[in-house]
Amino acid sequence: MNDLEKYREQLGLCDDKIIDALAERNSVIEKIMSYKEEYGMPILQPQQEEKQKTRLLAKLKDNKYKDEILDVFLSILKNSKRIQARKLFDYNIVLIGFMGAGKSTISDYLSTMFAMKIVEMDQVIAEREQMSIPDIFSTYGEEYFRDLETGLLMEMQSHKNTIISCGGGAALRERNVVEMKKNGRVVLLTASPKTVYDRVKDSDDRPVLRGRKSIKGISELMEQRREKYEAAADIIINTDNKTVLKVCEELVQRLMEMDEKNV
Numbered sequence: 001m002n003d004l005e006k007y008r009e010q011l012g013l014c015d016d017k018i019i020d021a022l023a024e025r026n027s028v029i030e031k032i033m034s035y036k037e038e039y040g041m042p043i044l045q046p047q048q049e050e051k052q053k054t055r056l057l058a059k060l061k062d063n064k065y066k067d068e069i070l071d072v073f074l075s076i077l078k079n080s081k082r083i084q085a086r087k088l089f090d091y092n093i094v095l096i097g098f099m100g101a102g103k104s105t106i107s108d109y110l111s112t113m114f115a116m117k118i119v120e121m122d123q124v125i126a127e128r129e130q131m132s133i134p135d136i137f138s139t140y141g142e143e144y145f146r147d148l149e150t151g152l153l154m155e156m157q158s159h160k161n162t163i164i165s166c167g168g169g170a171a172l173r174e175r176n177v178v179e180m181k182k183n184g185r186v187v188l189l190t191a192s193p194k195t196v197y198d199r200v201k202d203s204d205d206r207p208v209l210r211g212r213k214s215i216k217g218i219s220e221l222m223e224q225r226r227e228k229y230e231a232a233a234d235i236i237i238n239t240d241n242k243t244v245l246k247v248c249e250e251l252v253q254r255l256m257e258m259d260e261k262n263v
């Protein structure tokens, strides 16, 4: 065997070690999840992720391949999150609720914590139509827009492990709710009119709120919609005075409880 062949053999052995270590690491991830579940501990522990990163950085401080190894580890972390997400949610999570309830914010956080894909419905529709949502409404009317929402919700049924952040009005159409349910679990985020007002008062992006950007205006529209939102929801989570982490923790917990009931 010449030197080149020897090196190639060594490389193969290194790969075997990496595969074994990754398989072991993934099974430890599963054990950690089962432990947290058994002892009712929070699934999301962002401080732990930070600790892991700090430990890695310290260990790699003087390593010649620091950047390359860190890059690999970021991918390992992402895939560990995917394993968690697949174990926890074998379906899409559909977030509904009034403007400013926190659908996009919660989607972003969940997506970071579980490496799940996000479909921000308003954004996808606007991109596909090459038009802003207010322009779609004024050019083609609300029915046309709701048809696009229905179509997208149907399309998403062939995906899994995706967070679907719905437009604020999506759940108002019965057919949309039927299609949401076929995607997975529907989570309604709520907030008081005062909270919503505080959250949206400085933004001009929400055409439906133009002319009603006051606690009273928001409260009236919310009341008109409440019944339809609640009827669509599998789970309702109030977000008033809760951090984004707290809302996500509650959401994950409630989804897990739902699955336990459905076993």
Ligand SMILES: Nc1ncnc2c1ncn2[C@@H]1O[C@H](COP(=O)(O)OP(=O)(O)OP(=O)(O)O)[C@@H](O)[C@H]1O
Pocket: 097, 098, 099, 100, 101, 102, 103, 104, 105, 106, 167, 168, 199, 200, 206, 239, 242, 243, 244, 247
């Ligand atoms: N739990 C929370 N605590 C504090 N601020 C929050 C919370 N959730 C959302 N926010 C803030 O409220 C604002 C509105 O949130 P977000 O855009 O996520 O709402 P949305 O439900 O997606 O609204 P829309 O239907 O208009 O898209 C954002 O500025 C966000 O940072």
Ligand SMILES: O=C(O)C1=C[C@@H](O)[C@@H](O)[C@H](O)C1
Pocket: 099, 122, 133, 134, 166, 167, 168, 169, 170, 207, 208
């Ligand atoms: O609450 C609503 O009715 C809407 C909310 C936005 O997300 C958009 O989907 C659209 O402007 C309608």
Ligand SMILES: [Mg+2]
Pocket: 103, 104, 105, 165
């Ligand atoms: Mg949003």
